[in-house]
Amino acid sequence: MSAARPPAPDRDAAAGPRSDPATGPGSALPPPGPFRPAFWRSPLRGPWFTSLLGTVLLVGLPVMLLTGLLSYAAYNPGLHGNDRTPGKGLLGFYLFAWPTDPHWLYRLNQGVHVTLGVALVPVLLAKLWSVVPRLFAWPPLRSARHALERGSILLLVASGLFEFVTGIINMQLFYVFPGSFYTLHFYGAWVFLAALVVHLATRIPKLRRGLRDQGMHELRAPDPAPPTISRRGAVALVGAGSLGLVAVTAGQSIGGPLRRTALLAPHGGGDPGEGPNGFQINKTAAALGIEPADIGERWRLVVRAGNGRRAVFTRAELLELPQHTASLPIACVEGWSTDDQLWRGVRLADLAALVGAEEEGVFAESVQEKGTFKAASLRDNQVRDPRSLLALHVNGAPLSRDHGYPARIIVPANPGVHNTKWVTRLTFGELP
Numbered sequence: 001m002s003a004a005r006p007p008a009p010d011r012d013a014a015a016g017p018r019s020d021p022a023t024g025p026g027s028a029l030p031p032p033g034p035f036r037p038a039f040w041r042s043p044l045r046g047p048w049f050t051s052l053l054g055t056v057l058l059v060g061l062p063v064m065l066l067t068g069l070l071s072y073a074a075y076n077p078g079l080h081g082n083d084r085t086p087g088k089g090l091l092g093f094y095l096f097a098w099p100t101d102p103h104w105l106y107r108l109n110q111g112v113h114v115t116l117g118v119a120l121v122p123v124l125l126a127k128l129w130s131v132v133p134r135l136f137a138w139p140p141l142r143s144a145r146h147a148l149e150r151g152s153i154l155l156l157v158a159s160g161l162f163e164f165v166t167g168i169i170n171m172q173l174f175y176v177f178p179g180s181f182y183t184l185h186f187y188g189a190w191v192f193l194a195a196l197v198v199h200l201a202t203r204i205p206k207l208r209r210g211l212r213d214q215g216m217h218e219l220r221a222p223d224p225a226p227p228t229i230s231r232r233g234a235v236a237l238v239g240a241g242s243l244g245l246v247a248v249t250a251g252q253s254i255g256g257p258l259r260r261t262a263l264l265a266p267h268g269g270g271d272p273g274e275g276p277n278g279f280q281i282n283k284t285a286a287a288l289g290i291e292p293a294d295i296g297e298r299w300r301l302v303v304r305a306g307n308g309r310r311a312v313f314t315r316a317e318l319l320e321l322p323q324h325t326a327s328l329p330i331a332c333v334e335g336w337s338t339d340d341q342l343w344r345g346v347r348l349a350d351l352a353a354l355v356g357a358e359e360e361g362v363f364a365e366s367v368q369e370k371g372t373f374k375a376a377s378l379r380d381n382q383v384r385d386p387r388s389l390l391a392l393h394v395n396g397a398p399l400s401r402d403h404g405y406p407a408r409i410i411v412p413a414n415p416g417v418h419n420t421k422w423v424t425r426l427t428f429g430e431l432p
């Protein structure tokens, strides 16, 4: 039985020659399939859904960018042995001496960066789903302006996905990057920022109209299928997805009893063992090939300065120098962190003074032979802080092997990766 629909009253009927109301008069009829608006049938798509998700991202993504760029500054890139991303000379215009106060600054910054990034994943995916018909706009390019708009969106989506994917891979400890994660993630962020600026310049007026339900009509399905979920229901689903992800990761940064809830975080919920050294370990001594002989009786600490002065210590000799304590966390770029631990050892400032290099930064090298994190430089402001230690004890016990025995760096608000373990040489000032 042919149930032809009665012809709908057509606004354009009076306009004369046949034109497709969905693509506008004068445009060529799109090829069949997703290029035709009628292909897209979800009744959820439309200005309300897209604008709401867009608004959440409009608040969240700048926070991601800001905390990300701050995190990069915290690395003191450019100092000897630290990240030496080429071209950051230009993009690194904003770099500054990362402070040591408050001592939880890096922990907070990185906790926000990683937790928010995880929370935004469902929002990002829903937003992309809500605008996917636009990918098939017809004709593909209407004008130079249209080309610029589409190009910027392509770059925005590609770099946004790249940042989320590389960030999540890194926080899951899959170190699979060709070259440095920091370099890739850093450049990706700047591409994303450039594309976002162009995108917002063209979209903000539409976004504002969208919230008042007047714009972005082209996202509405011309022939919607019956709803299987309400728009509010869909928003609730996205929100529940975000909250669910936060609930199983945030514990790795918040610590305390919540740490056990961090099921999705590799360094979050796992049992780090009992006792004074019972807190998260990034990589064990065994995993990094630290030989027991290198950290046993034969171990020495060499302290030297650009002025040529030099001193050598056994662990027992270090223990005879004035010992100081500091209550500080380990906070990793991957977002996990420990609660404050009570470290005890020799002040970096005292060691600098011993070789006449009070105003200098330091390059700390470990006995480790391979790997990116075997050495790191600290800036002079970090060396001067009285809480910055070459730690020999933690929580009243000697450092365990996995936490860096015989000696490790611990500095307030320092990214975990620069708290070098198994330190064997400190060079203050310019390398001799």
Ligand SMILES: Nc1nc2c(c(=O)[nH]1)N[C@H]1C(S)=C(S)[C@@H](COP(=O)(O)O)O[C@H]1N2
Residues within 6 Å of the ligand: 279, 280, 281, 282, 283, 288, 330, 331, 332, 333, 366, 368, 371, 373, 374, 375, 402, 403, 404, 416, 417, 418, 419, 420, 421, 422
């Ligand atoms: N020599 C050396 N030191 C190192 C690392 C390393 O791989 N080698 N990892 C760093 C990283 S990435 C972090 S987050 C902290 C973790 O310290 P923890 O294992 O004592 O918690 O150690 C840092 N010190």
Ligand SMILES: [Mo]
Residues within 6 Å of the ligand: 282, 331, 332, 333, 334, 416, 417
């Ligand atoms: Mo780390």
